[in-house]
Amino acid sequence: MTPRPPVVPAGLPGPVPRDALAGPVLEVAADLLGCHLAHTTAEGTVVVRLTEVEAYAGPGDPGSHAARGPTPRTAVMFGPPGHLYVYRSYGLHWCVNVVAGPDGTASAVLLRAGEVVAGHALARSRRPTAREDRDLARGPARLTVALGVDGSSDGHDLLAGGPPWLLGRGADVVDAARVRRGPRTGVSGEGGDGARYPWRLHLADEPSVSPYRRAAPRRRPATAGAAAPGSGRLDGPSTTVGGAS
Numbered sequence: 219m220t221p222r223p224p225v226v227p228a229g230l231p232g233p234v235p236r237d238a239l240a241g242p243v244l245e246v247a248a249d250l251l252g253c254h255l256a257h258t259t260a261e262g263t264v265v266v267r268l269t270e271v272e273a274y275a276g277p278g279d280p281g282s283h284a285a286r287g288p289t290p291r292t293a294v295m296f297g298p299p300g301h302l303y304v305y306r307s308y309g310l311h312w313c314v315n316v317v318a319g320p321d322g323t324a325s326a327v328l329l330r331a332g333e334v335v336a337g338h339a340l341a342r343s344r345r346p347t348a349r350e351d352r353d354l355a356r357g358p359a360r361l362t363v364a365l366g367v368d369g370s371s372d373g374h375d376l377l378a379g380g381p382p383w384l385l386g387r388g389a390d391v392v393d394a395a396r397v398r399r400g401p402r403t404g405v406s407g408e409g410g411d412g413a414r415y416p417w418r419l420h421l422a423d424e425p426s427v428s429p430y431r432r433a434a435p436r437r438r439p440a441t442a443g444a445a446a447p448g449s450g451r452l453d454g455p456s457t458t459v460g461g462a463s
Contacts, residue, residue, distance in 0.1 A: 234385045236377050239299035239318050243325035246299075246318040247273040247419050250327055252392035254335065257365045258381035264337035264365050266355050268329060270420035270427045272402050274315075276324035281405045281415060284324035294373045295324040302383070304362075304372035311359035314367050316376060316385075330358045330403070330418070333426040341365075352425040396422045404433050 234253060239246050256265040274282040276295070283305070288296045294303050295317055303315040303326050319325035332355045334341045341354045341364040348354050355361040362368075376383045398420050401412030410433050420427045 233377065233380075234387050236298075236300050238387075239316065239377075240320055241318075243273045243275050243318045243323075243327065244417065244419075246316075246325075247271045247327045247417070248394075248397055249387075250316065250329075251397060251419060251421055252387070254386045255329070255332070255365070256336075256380065256384045256386070257367065257371075258383075259366045261366065262337055262340045263381070264341050265335050266332035266361065266365060267335050268332045269424040270331035270418070272328040272330055273318075273417040273419070274326050274328065276319070276326075279415070280407060281402060281410060282324070282326070284326075288324070292324070295326050296322055300375060300377040300385075302371050302374045302376055304367060304369055306369070307359070312362040312367050312369065313358045314362050314365075314371065328358060329361055331356050331420070331426050331428045332361055333424070334364060354426075356426050357428040392421065398422050400430060403428070403431050407433075 238249060250268050250271050253268050254265050255268060256263055274284070276282060276284045277287060279285060283292050283303075284295050291305065292303070294301050295315075297317060298321045299316075299318050301317045303317055305313055305315075307313050313328060315326040315328045317324075317326050334351060334354045338351060338354075342348065342351075344363050344366060345354050345360060348360070353360065355364040371383070374383055376385050399416045400418050401416060402410055402418045404410075405415075418430070
């Protein structure tokens with residue numbers, strides 16, 4: 219059977235080929251900057267131009283959800299590139315990642331922020347507290363709300379021909395000089411070391427880019443006979459693929 223040609227929403231650049239997402243995760247992350255991501259629901263379509271991402275390299279990366287091997291939650295990360303890995307951060311916010319690299323490597327790119335370029339009215343209705351359009355998708359949690367993402371999108375093939383999802387790349391190539399790199403936001407431990415993992419990438423001079431935030435300091439273990447102040451985070455390598463803002 220001949221594959222059906224991708225359906226491109228009006229005004230969206232041509233679809234990204236799957237092999238473009240099969241390379242090293244840092245290269246894929248850089249290439250995603252400037253791409254347009256469209257999500258269509260019963261309410262309509264919202265398109266976001268990606269301006270900020272974070273790369274995660276699979277089982278060898280202490281900052282990745284895949285650091286300890288496959289689980290039912292992370293199974294999609296160990297599959298082919300181009301699928302969405304969606305999870306709830308700290309039980310509060312949805313975050314969306316694009317699986318990257320060769321099949322089985324469990325690399326992924328967290329989509330941290332973008333500029334809404336189509337579907338503004340729908341995005342505003344989902345994000346009524348946003349003061350300006352630049353804030354509609356400024357941060358991974360805000361981006362998923364603006365796009366209408368929830369757990370039902372987990373595992374969806376982003377490159378299946380869409381809708382509901384389509385990833386497009388315009389004719390204009392992002393100047394490499396505009397790409398900035400730094401430590402990943404909200405990642406504690408070794409995975410948040412900016413010298414070893416300067417894997418947060420964003421476009422310079424883009425108002426939609428979210429501010430960098432360090433990981434919250436870990437609470438020290440309570441001493442004998444003393445109550446721990448609050449419910450501290452477990453020690454050990456961080457398994458947070460980015461932080462929701």
